[in-house]
Structure formats: C-alpha cells, structure tokens
Amino acid sequence: MQIAVFGSSGFIGKNLVKSLQHNNEVQEISLRNPFWKNDIGPKTEVFINLIGKAHDHKGTATEQDYHFANVELTQQTFEIFKRSDAKLYIHISSLAALEEFESSRPLAETDKCNPISLYGKSKREAEKWLLKEYLATNKKLIIIRPPMVHGSGDKGNLGLLYKIISKGIPYPLAAFNNERSFISIDNFNFYIQQIIQKSNYLENGIYHISDDESVATNEIIDIIKRVENIRILNINLPKSMIKGLARIGDFVPIPLNTKKLKKLTNNLLVSNQKIKTLLEIDKLPFTAQQGIEKTIKSFKK
Template sequence: MSKPLIKVLGSSGFIGKSLTDFLNKKSFQVEVLSLRTVNWRNYFETDAHTVVNLIGKAHDHRGVATEQEYYYSNFEIVKDVFEKFTSTKMNLFIHISSLAALEEFESGKPLTEVDLCNPQSLYGKSKCVAEEWLMSQEIPTNKKLIILRPPMVHGPGDRGNLGLLYKLISKGIPYPLASFENSRSFISIDNFCFFIEQIIKNQDKMESGIYHIADDEPVSTSEIIQIIQNITGRNTLNLSLPKFIVKAIAKVGDVIPIPLNSKRLKKMTSNLIVSNTKIKEALGIEKLPLSAREGLEKTIRSFRDL
C-alpha cells in the first residue's frame, strides 16, 4: 500500500521544515510547493490527499510591513490556493491561521472557537479576514476544510521571544519584569505536528470548521525563567521594577530599536489562555505527547546547544 501523499505549502519556515521532517518520518509522502514557482498552479494538481497551507506573512516586529503586504500574503494567496484545491481531487485542506485572528494580547478566560474575534494588528486582522472568507465558502461534500488557530509555536530552530528571554537569562542579565504575573498558552512544535498527523489520519471524525490547538497547560513567564535558569545553571536575579517604569521603557522601545517595546511587553506579561477541548474531543485525544513544560525544556535546550 502506497503512503498517503501530503502537499505542504510554505515549507521553508521553522514550522514548515519541522512539519515536513515529521511527516516524512511517519507513514506519509511529502511534496512541497513554493508559490514563488512560476505557474505554481500547474504543479498543484497531484495525487495528494491533503494540503497543509502554511503560507503567510508573520508578525513584523520592526513595523515596516504594509497593510497590502499582510493582506496579500495572508488573504489573497489563501483564496487562490483554496479555489485551486476545490478544483482538484484532493480531500482535505488544513489551513494554519493564528490565535491572533481571535485575540492577540489578553483574555480573562480560556478562549474557545465560539468567542468573537478581536484582532488588533494588521497580522491578526488579515488572518481573521482569511478565516471569514474560507468559512463563507461552500465546501464540496467530498472535501473537508480544517482551520487551525495555534498560539505561539516554539521548538528547536525557532528563536522568537523565547530566544530573546533565553539570551537575557543565560547571560546573567536580571529579568526586569518580575512584577508582572501572567499565564499564557503555547504549543511545542512536537504537539503541533502531532495534531496535524491526527487530523490527517482521523479526518472522518471532524467537521469542517475552526479548531484551537495548544499545549494542555498554560505557563507563566516566571515558570519559563525558572526552566531557563535550571538548564543554564544561571541563578539570575529577578527585578520587580514598578510596572509604570517598565511600561515607560517599552514606550521608548516603540520609537527606538531596543529589545523591549509595548507589543512585546504585552505578549510577555499578559494572560492569554487557549482551550484545546474541541479538537481533543473530536479526535479522541486524552493526552498530548509533551506537556507544556517538557516542550519548553526541549526548546530551551536547543538554544543552549547552538
């Protein structure tokens, strides 16, 4: 029996490379397609069973990306790809959206798929528009559309905000945000890839629609610091600077390129918890491969080993 063929779009980034490696090691064939290829539509029609769409423009922390760039990458391309998918014999379209389409900075309760969208950045708004368009399309009876909203994905090969925090702590620089207490959802790349595998294998158990994926447990920034300290052996001091001083420094970072700005401060100190109950119940998953802490430990060890 031949292995199911999975077409991955946007395989050059951290998530795409990790997912491609993961699926190749499992019982799948993987075919990657870059939309930078001339006449990419001519290469779209294959015997693939599933399309995983990872194409999109991520957060631009330097603030130089335009609204047009976000909407082209996160919406217009999605339309082209999905319309091409519906004209093929492929059965399953997995679109990787983002929690930012729903909420980006703070929520007082675990976020579910029925909550009203409140995107605040061009990134989140463009992701939200793409979701709305996809959900408005008529899905052929022999096809299925699964939209996934992950929070921050981390793992070996990704630096991001975790990498910034690691640099501070591993160099013995005191952490200045200890006066903030928070709890946030993340997802390790291992659990991300596990969800994709289970969706492909068990698509008959799922209805077309939006699903949240996340680690089972939220984690506080203070817990992440503790993990970094344990792995690096650095017993760095935590500074409980007054919140108004930290916020003032962040505002300076909005103008001058320093490591801390207002957006990054919100992401590092606010509460943003995601419920993954819907997808776990649909797929019959009781426990993910890694706990949130185990996933973070694996990622942080990869920083140390670079």
C-alpha cells in the same frame, strides 16, 4: 498518503514536513515558483496551508503586504484544492485572528474575534473568506488556530528571552505574574497528524490547538536558568516604571515597547478541549513545560 505542504520553508513548515515524511509522501510547494500548480501531484489527498506573513522586524510591511501573503495566496491554493481530487484542506491560521494580547479565561472557538494588528486582521479575513466558500460534500476544510508555536529553529520571543537570561542578565519583569498558552512544535505536529488520520471525526470549521497547560513567563525564566545551570536573581521593578519605559520604547528604539511588554506579561489563554474531545485525544506527547525545556535546549545547542 500524498500531502502537499504550502509554505514549507519556514520554522513550522520544516519541522512539520520532517514529521510527516515518516509515513507519507510530502510535496513541498513554493508559490515563489511561477509554475507551482504543476508541482501538485494528481494523487494528492491533503493540502496543508502554512503560507503567511507574521513578523515585520523592519516595520516596513504594509496592509497590502499582509493581505497578499495571508489572504490572496490562501485564496489561490484553496481554489486549486476545490478543483483537485484532494479531500482535506488544513489551513493554519493563528490565535491572533481571535485575540492578540489578553484573555484571563481560556478562549473558545465561539468567542468574538478581536484582531488588532495587520497580521491578526489579515488572518481573520482569510478565515472568513474560507468559511464562505462553497465546498463539495466529499471535501473538508479544517482551520487551525494555534497560539505561539516554539521549537528547534524558533526565532520568536523565547529565543530573545534565552539570549538575555543565558548571559546572566537578571530578568526585570518578575513583578508581573501571568499565564499564557503555548504549543510546542512536537505537539503541533501531533495535532496535524491526528487531524489527517481522523478528519472524518471533524466538521468543517475552526479549531483551537495548544499545549494542555498554561505557562508563566517567570516559569520559563526558571527553566532557562535550570538548563543553563546558572543562578541569577530576578528583579521586581515597579510595574509603573516598566510600563513607563515601554511607552518610551513606542517612540525610541529600545528593547522594550508596549506591544512586547503585553506579550511578555499579559494573560492569554486558549482552550483546546473541543478538538481533543472530537479526536479522542487523552494526552499530548509533551507537557507545556517539557516542550519549553526541549526548545530551550535546542537554543543551547
């Protein structure tokens, strides 16, 4: 099968392409190439859109930057899909299009969207645009909302936690007991492969994917300590003190601010039951704990 992957140069893209190449002919399409439309083969059957802007480490990205990367480029690829002979368009959105900071119950696809950041709002805007577009009956649109994806090459919050704990620095947020949904890159790739193989099982629309189990930040800390074979105590600083420091970090360049604190300590759960039921998936390749341990070991290497 010929599959066109847009945005293959990132962490998720590199891992997904490697996974798909075992049984498919994968075309890596870069929209930085002004002639990218010519790189899509006439026999391409599947479009996978990974293009997007997520992180703004320098704090300089504008609303237009996010709109261009997450909405306009999606529109360009989808218009080509509609005119092509391809039958399946898989758009990788984000849980941030629905909720970014807190939910104590597993979020379903039918829940009201509450994006807050420019990233989340632009991802939701792309979803709404796609869902309004006319699509021929022989074509299918599948929108995927994953929570935080982690794995080898990941440069997100797991890597930051690893750097702190592996140096023997005590974890100062042990007073917070939270549960969050994640998805390992191996389980992410598995879902994509299942969607491609069984796309006729699915209707056009939005689907949540995640690991089956939620994981607490304190549990991740324990996994890091086990992998590194180190013994350090966690520090139960008062929550009020930590929140006060985070508020200071909103104005002063220190490692913690309110946004980072919420991501590390709030509950954010997602339900993957809809897509698992429709695709008849009984068990994912990795448990959440196994996936996190594999990711941590990749940092160690």
